[in-house]
Amino acid sequence: MWGEIMLILKPKVNFVVTVEAEITPELATKSLDEILNFKVYYGKNLVKLGDLFEVKKEGDDKKIILDGDFSRVKWIGCRMEDGEILVKGSVGTNCGAYMKGGKIIIEGNADDWLGAEMNGGEIVVKGNTGNLVGCAYYGDATGMSNGKIIIEGNAGNYIGEKMSGGIIEIKGNAGDFVGTEMRGGQIIIHGSCGFVGGDMRGGEIAIKGSFELLPAFIKKEEGLWVGDVNVKGEGKIRAIKS
Amino acid sequence: MAIHIKNGIVIDPKNKIKAEKMDLFIKDGKIVDEKAVKKEECQVIDATNKLVVAGGVDMHAHIAGSKINTGRTMRPEEMRVVRRVADTFRAAVGRVLLTAPAIGYEYAKMGYTVSFEAAQPPIGALHTHEELDAIPMIDKAALPVFGNWHLVFKFVEEKNIEKLKAFIAWAIERTKGFGVKAVNPGGVEAWMYGKNVRSLDDQVPGFNITPREIITSLIQATEELKLPHSVHLHCNNLGVPGNYQTTIETIKLASKFSNSKRQVLHVTHVQFNSYAGSSWRDAASGAAEIAKVVNSIDNVTIDMGQPIFGHATAMTGDAPFQFTLHRLTGAKWSNKDSEVEGGAGIVPLVYLPNNPVHALQWAIGLELGLLIDSNKVVLTTDYPNGGPFTEYPYVMAMLMSRKMREKELQKVSPYVQKATGLAAIDKEKTLEELIHMTRSLPAKILGLENKGHLGIGADADVAIYDLNPLDVDTSNEFEKVYKALKTAVYTIKGGEIIVKNGELVKEVWGRTYWVDARSKVDLEAVMPDIENYFQYYSIELQNYGVEESWIRMPERIVVG
Numbered sequence: 001m002w003g004e005i006m007l008i009l010k011p012k013v014n015f016v017v018t019v020e021a022e023i024t025p026e027l028a029t030k031s032l033d034e035i036l037n038f039k040v041y042y043g044k045n046l047v048k049l050g051d052l053f054e055v056k057k058e059g060d061d062k063k064i065i066l067d068g069d070f071s072r073v074k075w076i077g078c079r080m081e082d083g084e085i086l087v088k089g090s091v092g093t094n095c096g097a098y099m100k101g102g103k104i105i106i107e108g109n110a111d112d113w114l115g116a117e118m119n120g121g122e123i124v125v126k127g128n129t130g131n132l133v134g135c136a137y138y139g140d141a142t143g144m145s146n147g148k149i150i151i152e153g154n155a156g157n158y159i160g161e162k163m164s165g166g167i168i169e170i171k172g173n174a175g176d177f178v179g180t181e182m183r184g185g186q187i188i189i190h191g192s193c194g195f196v197g198g199d200m201r202g203g204e205i206a207i208k209g210s211f212e213l214l215p216a217f218i219k220k221e222e223g224l225w226v227g228d229v230n231v232k233g234e235g236k237i238r239a240i241k242s
Numbered sequence: 243m244a245i246h247i248k249n250g251i252v253i254d255p256k257n258k259i260k261a262e263k264m265d266l267f268i269k270d271g272k273i274v275d276e277k278a279v280k281k282e283e284c285q286v287i288d289a290t291n292k293l294v295v296a297g298g299v300d301m302h303a304h305i306a307g308s309k310i311n312t313g314r315t316m317r318p319e320e321m322r323v324v325r326r327v328a329d330t331f332r333a334a335v336g337r338v339l340l341t342a343p344a345i346g347y348e349y350a351k352m353g354y355t356v357s358f359e360a361a362q363p364p365i366g367a368l369h370t371h372e373e374l375d376a377i378p379m380i381d382k383a384a385l386p387v388f389g390n391w392h393l394v395f396k397f398v399e400e401k402n403i404e405k406l407k408a409f410i411a412w413a414i415e416r417t418k419g420f421g422v423k424a425v426n427p428g429g430v431e432a433w434m435y436g437k438n439v440r441s442l443d444d445q446v447p448g449f450n451i452t453p454r455e456i457i458t459s460l461i462q463a464t465e466e467l468k469l470p471h472s473v474h475l476h477c478n479n480l481g482v483p484g485n486y487q488t489t490i491e492t493i494k495l496a497s498k499f500s501n502s503k504r505q506v507l508h509v510t511h512v513q514f515n516s517y518a519g520s521s522w523r524d525a526a527s528g529a530a531e532i533a534k535v536v537n538s539i540d541n542v543t544i545d546m547g548q549p550i551f552g553h554a555t556a557m558t559g560d561a562p563f564q565f566t567l568h569r570l571t572g573a574k575w576s577n578k579d580s581e582v583e584g585g586a587g588i589v590p591l592v593y594l595p596n597n598p599v600h601a602l603q604w605a606i607g608l609e610l611g612l613l614i615d616s617n618k619v620v621l622t623t624d625y626p627n628g629g630p631f632t633e634y635p636y637v638m639a640m641l642m643s644r645k646m647r648e649k650e651l652q653k654v655s656p657y658v659q660k661a662t663g664l665a666a667i668d669k670e671k672t673l674e675e676l677i678h679m680t681r682s683l684p685a686k687i688l689g690l691e692n693k694g695h696l697g698i699g700a701d702a703d704v705a706i707y708d709l710n711p712l713d714v715d716t717s718n719e720f721e722k723v724y725k726a727l728k729t730a731v732y733t734i735k736g737g738e739i740i741v742k743n744g745e746l747v748k749e750v751w752g753r754t755y756w757v758d759a760r761s762k763v764d765l766e767a768v769m770p771d772i773e774n775y776f777q778y779y780s781i782e783l784q785n786y787g788v789e790e791s792w793i794r795m796p797e798r799i800v801v802g
């Protein structure tokens with residue numbers, strides 16, 4: 001799927017503090033000079049991208065390969081609208097936040113806040129993810145509203161909080177508080193998880209393994225519960241038949 | 243250091259200077275006579291063709307204390323707007339709900355040099371002063387709330403005005419407060435039972451008194467104590483359609499009292515108390531009726547409480563109203579219980595131009611500003627209830643330009659056309675009137691003799707704007723007016739230049755005013771009542787209150 005024409009970034013050192021780099025595929029269309037001078041935070045210091053990463057530009061397509069350990073690099077793909085990012089290692093927090101389109105593939109693990117308030121596009125994680133996947137940032141009313149997140153490993157707590165649309169699919173297990181205050185969209189968990197659907201108003205959570213159900217959900221039929229009754233919710237929790 | 247402000251066009255309503263080209267001299271933090279300085283030693287500011295006025299005075303804002311801090315805690319989304327990364331100044335963040343440094347910086351940039359915290363829960367006094375101490379650039383003070391305090395109720399019930407006076411003097415000293423604020427008198431006590439009061443004559447649960455008696459007793463005590471500021475009242479029935487009648491009835495309570503220097507009652511953020519109609523479906527403006535009454539009575543002043551479209555946070559000591567608002571909007575809500583001294587609530591809010599209710603509120607605020615005599619109405623947004631104080635220049639420009647209002651009216655819900663008289667008002671206030679409404683008038687209402695004007699002996703708080711009052715056409719050049727008033731070319735605070743070309747250049751720390759009214763009251767007589775009350779209170783009497791030495795720069799104003 002990856003053609004010849006792209007931008008490759010490789011960390012020059014092991015980062016002592018975190019890097020905040022709002023790198024989107026758009027960057028690949030810029031001149032090498034602009035890319036080297038792209039501003040990122042290294043801790044509290046504003047530095048040039050070229051100071052921290054080896055940059056190899058092989059064309060103008062909106063494709064970026066992040067080669068190496070990016071687990072301390074935050075905000076990768078934040079607000080991206082199209083193009084592709086391939087992370088060959090792990091990635092730091094807030095990856096794909098506010099994302100509107102395009103695709104991010106992470107071959108390693110993703111830290112917390114993956115796809116927070118995401119509104120389109122696709123994120124695929126081959127490893128595990130931290131907490132708060134597809135959530136709303138603290139204080140905001142709506143989490144993920146569109147797009148797709150596929151996690152091949154396990155996920156942490158608070159998956160899809162305040163989610164209003166889109167799909168989160170977890171091939172492994174998830175932690176507690178899945179789909180809290182969820183209003184729309186779908187969360188599919190192939191493994192097991194903890195408490196699901198607190199204050200859920202709409203949408204669906206489908207789980208193949210075991211899970212903990214709050215007493216605020218009413219059983220409609222075998223394997224289907226609706227709630228949370230505390231908020232007059234019509235969210236569905238479904239047990240996937242194996 | 244001395245400063246010579248050269249060739250500015252001065253507007254100074256208190257001293258009857260209407261746009262006159264003149265020089266000003268500053269020495270030791272005061273405005274002085276030309277002869278008091280050596281010109282060659284002065285730093286000269288060339289103010290040619292620029293407007294020179296006193297620093298702005300915000301007489302009603304919520305800038306410190308437990309309410310605003312709870313608001314910050316419950317609204318992390320407000321804290322994502324970074325205004326300044328720490329450099330020689332401190333970090334400042336906040337969208338509308340600002341951090342303490344941001345409050346000081348934003349006021350200074352706008353040419354304001356005084357702001358009063360308008361509702362201090364007495365038990366939160368220490369917190370309030372700690373926070374006021376964290377606000378740079380401006381002078382400040384806090385108004386403790388008295389309208390729902392059990393000891394106030396007790397003395398009102400006993401009709402013992404001497405004890406009430408002694409208690410107020412004691413409490414203002416302990417809280418290092420400035421005057422007597424009352425929020426929904428009796429209503430917040432009723433809230434402790436899940437209720438509210440609905441008229442001036444409802445009985446307050448647990449006491450044989452009414453809001454009417456609380457208000458008149460507080461006015462009488464305040465006047466007899468000769469406090470610099472009058473009773474500062476947030477009326478009953480705030481935010482309820484039909485409430486304008488309660489407001490009018492309340493305003494009329496002042497007619498029994500008089501004071502040669504100032505009003506005897508200041509009614510605050512009146513926009514929220516000017517609704518006609520019986521529900522939000524048929525709500526309309528009661529501003530014209532209120533304006534008629536305020537204009538006809540000599541001893542009442544008001545402030546607007548103007549909503550600004552965009553984000554805001556409702557936070558008042560009116561806990562039952564805040565709950566109603568939470569139920570109405572579905573937004574998150576926090577209830578602050580302040581023992582038996584009062585209460586408070588906090589609810590986030592967004593004023594939307596196409597929302598009929600919000601547009602109505604916006605129009606009512608402007609109607610009050612336009613229809614009420616400029617000697618009786620002060621410009622406020624009841625920050626952050628009506629929105630940011632940083633938009634005062636918008637309100638100023640609107641009151642000066644019918645053309646601007648017509649333009650803005652096209653953007654708002656057509657509901658305002660039938661429910662208010664705003665579109666038909668052709669009144670355009672003058673720049674001089676607006677300078678009065680933002681400087682000399684609030685200073686007079688608060689009883690701050692050295693503020694809000696540029697006469698000899700006044701505090702050297704000066705704002706210079708890039709606007710020539712002799713040249714500007716405020717009716718038509720509203721964009722220019724707005725832009726000029728938004729950021730000062732110079733702000734001088736206590737004789738020091740703190741803002742230049744809209745940028746902060748120096749951090750200074752203002753004073754905290756507090757009023758000592760203990761000299762003419764019998765504190766001994768009231769101490770047994772206070773001691774008895776504290777037997778059942780949250781903290782010990784000896785741990786209650788704020789010592790003057792704990793405040794960064796206190797200034798005691800002795801009265802009596």
Ligand SMILES: [Zn+2]
Pocket residue numbers: 302303304360361511558624627
């Ligand atoms: Zn207020």
